[in-house]
Every structure is written in structure tokens, then in C-alpha cells.
Amino acid sequence: xxxxxxxxxxxxxxxxxxxxxxxxxxxxxxxxxxxxxxxxxxxxxxxxxxxxxxxxxxxxxxxxxxxxxxxxxxxxxxxxxxxxxxxxxxxxxxxxxxxxxxxxxxxxxxxxxxxxxxxxxxxxxxxxxxxxxxxxxxxxxxxxxxxxxxxxxxxxxxxxxxxxxxxxxxxxxxxxxxxxxxxxxxxxxxxxxxxxxxxxxxxxxxxxxxxxxxxxxxxxxxxxxxxxxxxxxxxxxxxxxxxxxxxxxxxxxxxxxxxxxxxxxxxxxxxxxxxxxxxxxxxxxxxxxxxxxxxxxxxxxxxxxxxxxxxxxxxxxxxxxxxxxxxxxxxxxxxxxxxxxxxxxxxxxxxxxxxxxxxxxxxxxxxxxxxxxxxxxxxxxxxxxxxxxxxxxxxxxxxxxxxxxxxxxxxxxxxxx
Numbered sequence: 001x002x003x004x005x006x007x008x009x010x011x012x013x014x015x016x017x018x019x020x021x022x023x024x025x026x027x028x029x030x031x032x033x034x035x036x037x038x039x040x041x042x043x044x045x046x047x048x049x050x051x052x053x054x055x056x057x058x059x060x061x062x063x064x065x066x067x068x069x070x071x072x073x074x075x076x077x078x079x080x081x082x083x084x085x086x087x088x089x090x091x092x093x094x095x096x097x098x099x100x101x102x103x104x105x106x107x108x109x110x111x112x113x114x115x116x117x118x119x120x121x122x123x124x125x126x127x128x129x130x131x132x133x134x135x136x137x138x139x140x141x142x143x144x145x146x147x148x149x150x151x152x153x154x155x156x157x158x159x160x161x162x163x164x165x166x167x168x169x170x171x172x173x174x175x176x177x178x179x180x181x182x183x184x185x186x187x188x189x190x191x192x193x194x195x196x197x198x199x200x201x202x203x204x205x206x207x208x209x210x211x212x213x214x215x216x217x218x219x220x221x222x223x224x225x226x227x228x229x230x231x232x233x234x235x236x237x238x239x240x241x242x243x244x245x246x247x248x249x250x251x252x253x254x255x256x257x258x259x260x261x262x263x264x265x266x267x268x269x270x271x272x273x274x275x276x277x278x279x280x281x282x283x284x285x286x287x288x289x290x291x292x293x294x295x296x297x298x299x300x301x302x303x304x305x306x307x308x309x310x311x312x313x314x315x316x317x318x319x320x321x322x323x324x325x326x327x328x329x330x331x332x333x334x335x336x337x338x339x340x341x342x343x344x345x346x347x348x349x350x351x352x353x354x355x356x357x358x359x360x361x362x363x364x365x366x367x368x369x370x371x372x373x374x375x376x377x378x379x380x381x382x383x384x385x386x387x388x389x390x391x392x393x394x395x396x397x398x399x400x401x402x403x404x405x406x407x408x409x410x411x412x413x414x415x416x417x
Contacts (some may be wrong), residue, residue, distance in 0.1 A: 001028070012045075013196055016180035022049070029176045030056035035128060035174045037113075038151040041181030043228035044375050046151040049178060050109040053149055063106035071113035074404040077120050079136050088137020100133055104144045113173070114154035115166060117408075124148075125169045150175070183225040183232060190221050193229060197236035208238055208246050215250040223257055282398030299386055378413045380407070385415070 006012070012023065028038055030053045037063030038046045047066060053063045072080050079089075088180055099108055110116070114125070127133050128148060132141050149175050159165035183190065194212075202209040212220065225231055238256050239248060380399065388394035396406040409415075 006056075008034050009053075009364045010048055012048065013193050014186055016181065016186035017190065018179075020179050021073070022178050023052070025176065025178050026052050027056060029053065029178075031058060033147055034175045035147070035173050035224070036149045036176050036178060037156075038149065038178045039151065039156075040151075041152045041182045041226075041228055043230035044180045044182060045086060045229055046180055047109065047111065049180060050107070050149045050151065054107040054147075055108075057147070059106050059147060063103045064109070064111040065098060065103050065106070066111060068111045070112035070402075072404075074117050074407055075118065080124065081120065082135055083125060084136035085138045087140075088135075095135075098133075100127060100144045100146050101142065103146055105146075107147045107149060110148060110150045112152060113150040114156055117404075118164075118166065121166045121169050125166060125172060127204055128169075128172050132353075142267055183228040184223075187221050190225075190232065193218060193232055194220060194236055195356045197233050198214035198240050201237050207240065210246050210248050212242055212248050212253065216248050216253045219250045219253055219257070239410060257296065292358070299312065374413075377409070378415065381409055381413065381415060 003020060006023060006027065009012075012019075036050075037054060038049050040046050051064070054060060067081070068078065073163050078084075079092075079096065079098065081098050081100055083101055084092050084098050086092055086095045110124075111246065123133060127144065127146070131143050131145060133144060135143055156165050156170050156174075160167040160170050183193075191212075194208075197207045202206075227234070235256050236350075239253070242256075243252065245252060294386055381395070384395040384398050385392075388398065391401055396403045399406065401409075
């Protein structure tokens, strides 16, 4: 099948080798019933690949359903996937079919499979191996014929080593793995995607499509794109709506790019040569990083050598003290605790064994409390529950974790509500 026709049909934009390889694997595996594991960062378009596989399979006329495993609470995910009987748990006023029952004959896409609880993983493994499942609260074994496509942005192999994911399920799911490349790994597609998005948004908002000058194009290519295609689309929409200029410069573009994600390494002059060695020492980012780390190591070695020499010299500490005083001396000639450089603290401690006090604060103070992370986590959970009078939803929101994660932590630390 022509790859370009598939791209046009499913709205896939780009022609990078890594993207084409992933599409080719999806096409080849589509007409089989093998389980597929789609791996890639958030925002790369993993769900689009699941639609391609289903649409090109023999199941294309049957049901397709996408389930986000990370969005379903741990206490209800078994019921959602496998169904339940009336009275099997509080609130189960009627019997209910699960997704594996209703989608029999079709395809189920399990997104964020790495967030699935271990108990549910065991049930899923049985479905994959035998096609059998049991509703929650029932003892009757039922059969289903469902093709499973899973996706994750996590390292499941590492999860298996940490006991967070079943190893047998991992190998059963990854019969055919498909790795969708991150946007920063396909720089040749970034400008094409951006152009497509701004044209679409110009049509939507009845404006003229914006354009980028050469420096802005370079900046766009060298940005990290941690949110991948989804982030690029959002940036394109922001620029289309908020920009008063139709030719965007690098300075204007930078206003739309979050500083935390901006790649501050030197920008490549020629986008077409991105990642290729051109004989220059700074031809690509990897060489720059290697040089940076090497220089840092040299600096640390020199610092160590300097301090050893100071310690071994009877007058070394005083000499270093005087040198640093001159280097950090304020313009008014008077020192305060704010102006005094950190290195002088060390010299003072060596000359004066008693604690040095600046503005009433001890430079060093013994901490006689537990620094164990698990203890602190347990303590914070207990405080949050007390604060919100045992309401898990409010407590989990305050702690910045999901309600399902909080439920798991309560069991893990044996916390009584």
C-alpha cells in the first residue's frame, strides 16, 4: 500500500525516515491479529497509529474503542474493562458489560498501559492468552475476541524490573513494537507541520497565514518540543491568533516559546544539515555537550588541586582569604553577610572552630529529624487527609497526585483514614 495515500487518509504529515519506518510496521501488522505496543512520548500521535492499524485490518467494520488507563480510578478499572454483576460492590445497582465484552470482534486501544494496576494486568494477560475473562463479582468465565493495541510513554521494561509492570504481560503485548519518533528527532518535518497548522488556523479564524523569517525557522527547529506535535500545534494557534505581524521574527517567536523548554545550545545555521558532522568541532549538539562536560571536569580538577595546595600551606588559608576579600569587596568598602562570598565561609571556619554567625543565623546547624523520603511522604499524606477531613479527592488534589495514586499510597503505608 502506498505510504503517501495512508498519510493523506489519516492526516499524517512528515517524511522523516523514523516516521516512515513506524508507518510501514503499522501497515504490515494491521492485517494480523497480533498484539501491538506503540511506544512514544506524549503528544507524538500514538492514537493515530492505533486507528491506522484498526482501519487496515479485517476488523475495520467492527467496533473500536480507546481507553485511557491512567484516567480510570484503580477501584473501578476492572469494572470498566471486564464488567460487573449487580451488588458486586457499593453502587453496582445493575449488571454492566465491560469494554472487552461490548467490543468483541473489534479492537481496543489501551492508552497509558503503564498506569494499569497489577491486579488488572493479570486479568488482561488472561484475555490475551486465552480470550477469557470474568466479570467483577461473578464466577462465570466468558469469552471475547478482541484485538489489543496498547500504548505508553513510559519505559515498561524498566517498570518490569521495579515490579510495577508484569514481565509476562510486557512480552505478550510487545509482540510487535512500534516506536513513534519524538518531534525533535524529525527536524525536517517541523517547518512542514508548522506551515500546515498556520494555514489551517488562518482558514479557521479568517486571517492571513503567518510566516517565519530564517532566524525564526532556525529557532523553531532547535526548540526541544517536549510536548511534540501537540505542543507545536498549540504554538501555531497562539501565533495565528495573537500575533499582529504576519512575518514573525526570532524575537517575536521567542515570546511564544516557554523558556524552560528552550534549547539554549548554539543554533545550526543550516537546518538541512541538522545532526550531521561538517568538520567543525561544534557541528552537533552531542559534541557540544561532550566538550561542556570535559571542560567542567577540568575545572573541578583544578579547584580540587587549588584547595589541596591551600590546605598544605601554613599561610595558604590567610592568603586565599585576602585574595577573595579583594575580589568580592563591595564598592562602599564595607562587608556584610550579604556581600561576603561563600568561599570565605570556609576560610573563617578553618580559622575559627566555633560556629560563624551571620545576621543571627548559624552557618551550620545539626538537624535531628528523619530525612527518609518515604517517611516524609507518609507524613504529608496524613496531613492532607486531616486538612481535608478524609476527603481523598481534595487531599490528592492538594498533594498534586491522582486519586488512584493516593489510594495506592494509603494501602502501601497502611494509613487508616
